[in-house]
Amino acid sequence: MKRLIQTIFYITVVFLFGCDKEREDPTFIKITTGKSKYVVNSSIDVVLNNDLNKQATYLKCDNLDLFPVKILKKENGVWIENDYLVACTQMGPNSYIGVLDKAETKHDTVTLFNELGNFKLRYRFVADSDTLDFDSNEFLIYGLEDSN
Numbered sequence: 460m461k462r463l464i465q466t467i468f469y470i471t472v473v474f475l476f477g478c479d480k481e482r483e484d485p486t487f488i489k490i491t492t493g494k495s496k497y498v499v500n501s502s503i504d505v506v507l508n509n510d511l512n513k514q515a516t517y518l519k520c521d522n523l524d525l526f527p528v529k530i531l532k533k534e535n536g537v538w539i540e541n542d543y544l545v546a547c548t549q550m551g552p553n554s555y556i557g558v559l560d561k562a563e564t565k566h567d568t569v570t571l572f573n574e575l576g577n578f579k580l581r582y583r584f585v586a587d588s589d590t591l592d593f594d595s596n597e598f599l600i601y602g603l604e605d606s607n
Contacts, residue, residue, distance in 0.1 A: 486511045488559070490582055490595040497600050499575055505567040505595060507582065509559045515584035515591070519557040520547035525567040529581035531594065538579065543569075559584065575600055 488511060493504035507525065509515055519525065526545050531538045559565060569580060580595040 488515060488582070488584060488591075488593045490580065490593055492580075492595055492598045495596070495598050497598060499600055499602050500570065500572055503569045503571070503580075503598065505569060505580060507559065507565045507567065509561055509563050511561065511586055513586050514561055515559045515586045517557045517559065517582070517584050519555045520545060521549040521555060522547060524557055525565055525582065527567075527569060527580040527595075528583045528592075530571065531579040531581060532574070533577040533597070540581070543580075571600060575602055 489508040491506050491508075493506070497503055505525075517525065523545055527543045530541045530543050532541065533539075571578065577597055577599055579597055581592050582595075584591050584593065
């Protein structure tokens, strides 16, 4: 129950930051994985480069700095969004806000346990009161027997 309350709280806070807005300029936060193929249950290294012309903020936990808000899985040629639930160990009254400065690079590690298929990771940022979602490149998670 505590996890559900935490998840609802985080979702509410993120949406209170601002509304979704289409990018008006060609700048973005580039999100790339270290490889294009991963064995099931292995760690996925993620690099986030802020190529916006401004600082961006994001919701974080006391025990986690960056994390995706959605996992996108390709099913029958269509991207299906799934929430990525995180277990924060503490909740602050205003939660925790992380900062990704202009031209800054940060790293994250994600593991999608027992998942197979093609995926993307979606991270959410706030810049100038606008909520902006950015997706990683597509990558494949395969079982050991599918390594060819």
